[in-house]
Amino acid sequence: MTEQELLQLRYPIGKFDCPTNISKEQIESWISILEHFPKRLKKLVENLSDQQLDTPYRPNGWTIRQVVHHISDSHHHSYSRFKWALTEDSPVIKAYFEDRWAELVDSKTAPIEMSLNHIKIVHFKLVYLIKTLSNEELNKYFIHPETNSKVTLKCNIGNYAWHSSHHYVHIENLLKRKGWL
Incomplete structure (x- = not known):
C-alpha cells in the first residue's frame, strides 16, 4: 500500500481546517x-x-470497536471543554493520550452499546447547549496545552462535526471494502 493510499485511509475526508470567518449558516450546518x-x-x-467490530479500519489502525469507544471518550471531553470555556476565563484544558485510552480493556473489549448510548446523551446535551449560545459565547475559547492555541467554541463545533464525519467515514469505508454494507 502506498503512502498516499495510507493517508487516504487515515484522513478520508481530509484534515479539519477551521475557516477564518464562520457564518451562522456554517454553525447551523x-x-x-x-x-x-x-x-x-x-x-x-x-x-x-x-468479529466485524474487531476489524481495524486501516492497517495498524483501531478496530471499529475502538473507534466507537474513542468517539464516546473524545466527545465527552469536548462537552467538558465547552463548559469550561463558558464558565472560566481562558481555561487551559486537560489533554489526554487518546491512543493510550484506545488500548485500555474497555475500548478493546466492551460492548459498543455503552458508548453508542453515551454518544447519544453527550450529543443531546451538547447540541442543546450550543443551540442556545450567543455570538459572544461562541467566541469564548479554551487553550489547548499541546499547541498553546486558543480554540473558540464556534471553531470547536466545526472540529467535532468534522471528527464525527471523519470516524463515520472510517467505518463506512471499511464496511464497503469488506462488502459488509
Whole structure:
C-alpha cells in the first residue's frame, strides 16, 4: 500500500481546517451534523458481529470497536471543554493520550452499546447547549496545552462535526471494502 493510499485511509475526508470567518449558516450546518450523528452511527454499526467490530479500519489502525469507544471518550471531553470555556476565563484544558485510552480493556473489549448510548446523551446535551449560545459565547475559547492555541467554541463545533464525519467515514469505508454494507 502506498503512502498516499495510507493517508487516504487515515484522513478520508481530509484534515479539519477551521475557516477564518464562520457564518451562522456554517454553525447551523455543523450543529445538524452533531445532532444527527448518534443515530447515523448506531445504524451503521448496530448489526455488526464481534468479529466485524474487531476489524481495524486501516492497517495498524483501531478496530471499529475502538473507534466507537474513542468517539464516546473524545466527545465527552469536548462537552467538558465547552463548559469550561463558558464558565472560566481562558481555561487551559486537560489533554489526554487518546491512543493510550484506545488500548485500555474497555475500548478493546466492551460492548459498543455503552458508548453508542453515551454518544447519544453527550450529543443531546451538547447540541442543546450550543443551540442556545450567543455570538459572544461562541467566541469564548479554551487553550489547548499541546499547541498553546486558543480554540473558540464556534471553531470547536466545526472540529467535532468534522471528527464525527471523519470516524463515520472510517467505518463506512471499511464496511464497503469488506462488502459488509
